[in-house]
Structure formats: structure tokens, C-alpha cells
Amino acid sequence: MISQFTSSVVSNQKLGEKIFKLTLSSPYISKRAKPGNFVHIKVGSTYSPLLRRAFSVHNVDKQKGSFEVLLKVVGRGTGILSEKSPGDILDLLGPIGKGFSLPQEGKTVMLVAGGMGIAPLWFLLNNLIGKTDKEKLLFFSGAKTEKELLYCENLKDLGANLMVTTDDGSFGTKGLITDLFLKEIKGRKNDSSKLMVYSCGPPEMLKRMSEISKGYDLSCQISLEGNMACGVGACWGCPVKLENGWYKRVCVDGPVFDAREVVLE
Amino acid sequence: MISQFTSSVVSNQKLGEKIFKLTLSSPYISKRAKPGNFVHIKVGSTYSPLLRRAFSVHNVDKQKGSFEVLLKVVGRGTGILSEKSPGDILDLLGPIGKGFSLPQEGKTVMLVAGGMGIAPLWFLLNNLIGKTDKEKLLFFSGAKTEKELLYCENLKDLGANLMVTTDDGSFGTKGLITDLFLKEIKGRKNDSSKLMVYSCGPPEMLKRMSEISKGYDLSCQISLEGNMACGVGACWGCPVKLENGWYKRVCVDGPVFDAREVVLE
Amino acid sequence: MVSGSSHLSVKIAGVEFSNPVLVASGTFGYGEEYESLFDLSKLGGIVTKSITLEPREGHPPPRTFETSCGMLNAIGLANVGVERFIKEKLPFLKSLKTRIIVNVAGSTVSEYEEVVKRLNRSKGIDMLEINISCPNVKEGGIAFGSKVKSAYECIKAVRKNSSYPIIAKLSPNVTDIVEVAHAVKKAGADAISLINTLVGMAVDVERRRPLLANITGGLSGPAIKPVALAMVWKVAKAVKVPVIGLGGIMNTEDALEFILAGASMIQVGTANFVDPQTSIKIVDGLSEYCKKKGIRKITDLVGKLKAD
């Protein structure tokens, strides 16, 4: 159930160029949020920026009653948030949306992250560790350059089978993460029904993931973004087109959708 | 000549409830500003607040190349400025306006400040000390309550003849500073031509000062305020009505006017 | 249902509201979306998303874009259509202890008529708000309600068919709002709400494309408040009809500005997105204001602007 509450900043850690990890205190979110949910944050008290900004829940700490948000500075709102200090108070709506459906037992799980797409997948991964056989857990992580790659060490420590690409080849395989993923899928053509894929990343990447999923009839859940005004399903400002020609709302009908169900442009 | 420049905050001192003294580094202003001049400060980089905010030059330190601004938090702009820290950078226009004409020799000088009206008069006073006989220098300072009275100790140290009122009688004489001033003027009816009066304060007070000045044909220079858009004389958005029916611009034709010349409402 | 004793209660077109604060069409869905966030019964009333005859899927994305102190939207009247509205959405709304105003839209006068006829058969509706601001193909993309004649005809037809009191919701994209207000009053509108959004646009310089798929959209939020206030003031002064004011209302003070300018009631739109509790904060704020200032009835403030 979506709730509105204030939350104080526990810490703000700079992880890379323009990338920050905010830890926010909220027993409510830490208990209720599921991987794939997001929070809608009021950035400040002036009318500029006016609307809230959406961020995936990046991880939760039920003991401490806190959760994390991974954010990249792309404009004014994220810029202001990146300057928050411990003790600052934020107004939040959350948890919002339908999260990822967890994999059935025995399935091979592939997580495919592009850039900041790692934000919700990290939370998902942390939920899977211990429940899924390590050899059946593959993590694909792509970024533009080495500098934008996050958590490579942590991912290895967690024991996930890590596959990495960078656009410029500065780390891992040179190329797009979707190409590496497709190669892997082609190799497993015959047991594609035993796969469960989860993905998040920039629009072009998710479009490609949707095409691949449709082509191989993969069970693939993608977490979408979109301009969000209300964030609670009221304004119909965040539609995603479905194969049947109608729209669903990214905020409350998603943000996680079956990649075969949606039409991305 | 009005110039545009950036200036860094040297210090920000809280002087009372909602009252702050900002010291800003600016060799330009410290050298050029005259008592009665003001600066037009860009409060932030968002469009809300949009326009600059005007503040009298409160004092200058030519040695250090800095100047002071005394500000009272009344809304968003002053609120943001009151939170500035040493090292913060501000965009300024200044010095702006016609300042006070200094008194001719031998005249008795009266400074009449209401509330924050002390801001420009303090700068003026500092310029007069040493040039004007102490017994010929009277400082009238009025405020709502004792808490809003500024610089009483400093004024005494400077040796000014200090007369104080508060609306509630919590300090000095109970009543309005203009009443105390009027009493003094009545006692000096016969040598009103030997007086030079300078005043700044809230609109109702300056209106009364203007009436008194007209009634006794006093040489009285008042520093006005008004909603300012450009601050450089271009928009004609800050008019003050003259006795002749026309308008002058508060920003560049003032903010200091002869109290007998203007029609205040 | 709604007690009339409070100092905030207000009556327009025979309908009594517990307070003058409504939530605006299109910004509050069908009410249910905000149920978990506060007690909806505290509202003066809820205005539904515009309902059309058939379900509409709406415009392709992007449908919204944030601008300086405002936002653009081109939702394209996405809604479930009148039949599903009555079956699936109205029961929840009826269950609330607040007034329900159904906002009606259409592409032709007969579509408006048909929607209204179907709503007539439903219980639990208190008023209709007629959105005559939809761009019309026949008029060259100019909104239906922007021309005096078509505004008059639309409201006239709705009035004839409606068993409910009707509010005509006017478009601000007109040369003379007073002229349009006079026309809809003459056509039988029981009240007038204004303003709907201003036509606006934003450009993605990098991609050299409009930022809305529909190219233009409606501008709302604090940016447009001065425009809304001026129109409310002009209409309230010139036309003897209750005015409902909206456009950029974010807090109690904004609401009071509209009331002083002549609005009998106000609506909260975009502010619901910024802070879902805006509307009830305003209800509380108005109540406090009345107490502090010794105002017996909020209606005593309507149009009390000293403008001479």
C-alpha cells in the first residue's frame, strides 16, 4: 500500500562520477518494499523543480529500518538530491508499483543491467542470493565505460556469475550488454523455457531486450521508466503501449512488465 | 557606475531573530559604495525566486575589500540568503542609486531609523563619526520590541546621542520613533534650517517623516524601498510619486529622496 | 451526508458542500488511487477524470513534461468510458462521504448528450462538470469551448438533458473569457469553473523533437496561477453565477486569493501530484484562517477583494 511519509537521510555516499547512494531511514519501506518497487521523492520545497522524482528501491536493511536509493545526477532534481546531508528530511511516497515476480524453483536466473539499471536488480539479486543455486545465477552488467560500472567487486564477492561489457572496451567485453546476453541465449536456445530473465537499463537497451524476449519467447521482466507526474496511478501520464494496442501505467501497473507484452519505441 | 560581479560570502552572523549580517568580499563595492547605495543580489540559480533582491550597503571595510549587508528574513529570498555560508558565491549588481548627500558643516544631524531602517543609516553614521561634532549628532532608533533593536551598545560606544523607542515600551520610551523625533523638532522649531535629517524605515514611518518634513520644511533625506525588477533604471517598475504628479524611479533616481519632494501612500 | 453547520460549508446550485475544496478533474483519477493516502471524506468533493462515451486509450507517450513551476500534459482523455465508469468506478466514489462531480467530455455535442443521459440513470452523483476545452477537429484544432457559439450550444444541449446541476468548465485560451462565461450562463450553466490548462509546448533541443508526442499540451501548476486569478476575478465581477476557481493552487494562501477574487469554491489540481495532502491541508488551513480572523463563514470572504 502506498503511503506518504517523511524520511531522514542516514548517509549520502558518492560512488562514482555523478553517482550517489542515499540511505534513507524508513522502517515502513524497509519492511514493505519488494524488488522492483520505487519511491517518489519530493526534491525540495520550492516549485522548481515542481514534481516528485522516482527512484527504484536499491536495497533495504530491515534491521536498521532503512533503505537505499542509487541515483545518477542527470538534471536539477537529481542534482539537489545528490547534495543532501545526513539528517536532512525528505517527503516520500512509497512503496510504489508491482515488483518483480520471483523465479520459480529450478529455473536459471539471468539479471541484465545497463548502467543505472543495476539499481533495482541489485535489490533483486540480494533477495535471490541463498535461494538460487549460484551456478544458475548469471549477472550481466553493461556500462559505457569502466568508470560507470558499479559493484563489480561486490558482485564477484556475492558469487554471482558476472559478465561485463563496456561500450568502449575499457573493461570486460567491448560492446553492448544485450549482445553478450543474446549470445548466451543463443547457446541455450533449447532450454529457453527454463530461463527467467530480469532486466533494467536505458530505453534503447530495454527495447532490445523486449525484441530478444519476443524472438525467443523468453520469460523476461523489465523495469521501465517514464515521465511520472502523480506516481500513484491517477494521472495516466506514464503510459506504456501494450501489444494489444492499449496502454498500461508504468507507475502502478508496472514499473515491471513482461518484455513480451509491451511495445517500446 | 553599476557593475555586475560575483562576490564570496566572508561571514554570516545572526544578530537577532530573523536578522542576519552578511559580510561579502568585494573590493569594488568597498571602494565605490556611498551611504544610501544598495546592491541587487541574485539569490540562487533556480527560477524561483526569480528576481534579484535589493539590500542597502550596511557598511564597508576598504582595507579588507569587503562590505556588509543587514538582512531580515521576510520571505523566500531573504530566507535563502540567511542560510549562506562562508565561501558561497553570489552574483551581484552594484553599487546602485543616489546615496545620501552628506551634511554641510555646522549643521545638526539627526538620523532616524525604524527597524531594519538602521541598515543604510549605520553606514552613514560611520561616515559622519569624526567629521561631525558629537553633540550635533543625534540618533533616533525605534523598533517594535527590545528584541528588534540593533546596535544600541555600539551606538553608545560611538558616542552618538541615542534616543530609543519601542512600540511596546520594552526598551527606551514607549511609542513611535517619529513621535519622539517630532517632539525634538518642535523644541527646535526656530533653527529647523540648521538641521539635516536622514531617515529609513518601514513605509508608514517614512510617510510620517515626509509629512513632518513638509510641515516644518525640514531638509530630510529618506531612503525608500519598492518592488524592484531590474534595479538599474530600465523597467520603470519601482516608481515613487512626486509632488509634481510625475514619477521617479526608486532604484536609480533614489533610493534616497528629499522627503518634501515625494508623495507616499 | 454532509453537515451544513460548519463555517466552511458552501452551497452552490442547490448542492451543499462541507467545505469549498474540490480536487480537479484528471489529477485525482477516480478517487480510489488516493484512497490509501488520506481520508477522502474530508474533501468538499471529488471531480472525476473526464468521462467520454467510449473508453479512450489516450495519446502516445510522452504525455507529461515538467516546465518552470508548471507541467505540460497531453493525456488525451484516457478514460474507461461512461459504462465502465458507472459499473467499476462510481460505486467506490458513492461509498465516500463527499460530493461527487462527474466531469464529462466529448468530441461532438451529441456525445456529451449521450454521456449525460447515461449518467442521469445513476444515483450518487451530485453534479456534472462539463469540460468544453477539448480541441476540436472541425474548428481547426481550437478547443470546443473557445468559441462563444459552440460553448453555448454544448452547454445548452447538456442542460436540456441533465438531471444534475451543471458546471461549465472553461478554457483560458480565449480572447474574452467574460463573453464565454456570459454565453454558458445563458445556456443554463449553474456554475462556472475556470481555468482549464493553457496551451503550451516544450522542445527537446538535443533530439529536435517536441517533448510531448502530441506536440502541444496543457500547462498547469503554479506558473499559471496569475492567469487563473485574473480570469476568476473578471468573470466573478461580470457574471452572476457561482465561480469555482482553479489553476496553480498549492496552499491555503493561494486558495484565499481565489476566494477573495470571487471564487465560491476552489479546486486543487497539479498540487495533488506534488503533495497528495494539499487539498486537506487547505481545508484545515481555511478553517484555521477563519478562526484566527474571526470569520464566521468562509462564504463571507467570496469576492471581498478591495479593488477600486
Added chain:
Amino acid sequence: MVSGSSHLSVKIAGVEFSNPVLVASGTFGYGEEYESLFDLSKLGGIVTKSITLEPREGHPPPRTFETSCGMLNAIGLANVGVERFIKEKLPFLKSLKTRIIVNVAGSTVSEYEEVVKRLNRSKGIDMLEINISCPNVKEGGIAFGSKVKSAYECIKAVRKNSSYPIIAKLSPNVTDIVEVAHAVKKAGADAISLINTLVGMAVDVERRRPLLANITGGLSGPAIKPVALAMVWKVAKAVKVPVIGLGGIMNTEDALEFILAGASMIQVGTANFVDPQTSIKIVDGLSEYCKKKGIRKITDLVGKLKAD
């Protein structure tokens, strides 16, 4: 005077400008007020405060009020009148190496004609901009240029009398801006500038009074940019006439939005108050943008919005 070689140069109505950035009427006085702040010759041109036949003292204060991301003004055309303008203000403007556009206003068509006739006798003026957005008593307070017929007549009369190319500056407070644009084009306007301010208002709740002595005023600044862009786009698409875009332009990106939407030139208004250097920052910004993107002439970008 103005070199035509630069990638930023633009020619409209036979007049060549070194770059497409003008400063807007009423926000830049007579130029001299900004002299100490930057080299005015870097501007594409200066549009003067509106000049009327007689000097005008303007409205009583308060004349301005800040709103969310915008400001209201009701200056009331305070200006020195055409005679004193020619004698006292024009010589300074002439001395600058930039284009001078004199903005003309009046209460009647014959007042416009008379001002234009007197300006004809002066050298050093490059164009006239005709402000037909002044509220007119005869039309019930609706601006002069908001009705197609009066806009046509005013521009027609001015065209007949002017020895300079003329720009018709349109009011955005109309139902159909394209209709007005067609009319003034037909009346002989060599270019169209839009938009002037939106009618707006603000209320002092404490004192229960309007915050402008004139009650209503004109809304400008970033708040209105989306409205301005939509109008520029519509007019540029529909009418074959050079369009000069303005309304809330604060930086290079805003300027590019207008250019892509169809504006051949742009004007900087309220932004001059926020940062007097806005206009020349935009000149530099456009130049940099062209270099970075390999654009040979800024005019290649005009109307290049992909909107299909």
C-alpha cells in the same frame, strides 16, 4: 555596420542582423541603462521601451510583483514620448553598433500613425515593432490587437505610413493566434514577434487588495515559455512570415527551442532583470552550439523541429 559573414547573422525584411538575439521592449529601457554592464554592440539589436505620442507617467505603484517562475508588470507604458525619445534617447542608441528597433504604442490608430510619421524623419532606426497589445477602453479592456479586425486596421495604417520595415508584436491573450497572424501579415507586417505578456493578477491576502495598483498586469518570465513556444510553432507553421520568438527565454537552450519551433530571431525580456548578461551569453552560446554541432548557419535550424 553589421558584418554579414558570421554563422549567426540573419536577415529579415531586408535588414541584416549580426546575430538573432534582441532584447525585448520594456525590459531594456532605452539601452543606456545597461551600458555599464556589457558591450551593447554584441547584441543583434535593441528593441526600445514602447514609445507613445505624448510622454506617459504610467500606472501608480506597485507596478511589479514576482510570481512563481515569473513576474507581473503594469508599468502603464511609462515613457518619454516620441519627441523626447528622438531628441534625448535616440542619439545614444544610434551610436551603438547594433540594430535599433523602435517599439511603438498608442491608444488609437491615429496615435500610432502619428508616432510612426515622426519616427520616419529620424535616421538610425532599422525597424519598428508595433505593440498592439495595449488594453483599449473602446473594446471593453480587451487589448487592441486581440481582435482580428482592429489588429488588421492598426497594422495596415502603420504600414501605409512607415518608411521602415515593421514587426507586428502580438498579444497571446487570444483564442486563435494564427488568425491574428494571418491578419497582420495581410495588413503588411514584414515580421511578427510573439508573445507579449499574458494577462494575470495576484492578491495580497492580508490586505485583501490586488498586489498591483492596476489590479491586473502582464505575466512574463520562464512560467510562460511553454505558451510562447506553442504560439511561435503554430504561427511559423501556418503563416509565411519571419517570426521573432520571445517569452521566458533564459538561456541558450531556451533560445534554440524557439528557433527549432520556427523563430528566425529571439528576444530576451525578463531574463535581463535576472542576469543582465543573459542576451550576450545566448549569443556566445548559439555560436558555440553551431560550432560544436557543425552547423554552418544558425538560420539552417529555423523551424527544424521534427514534428510529424
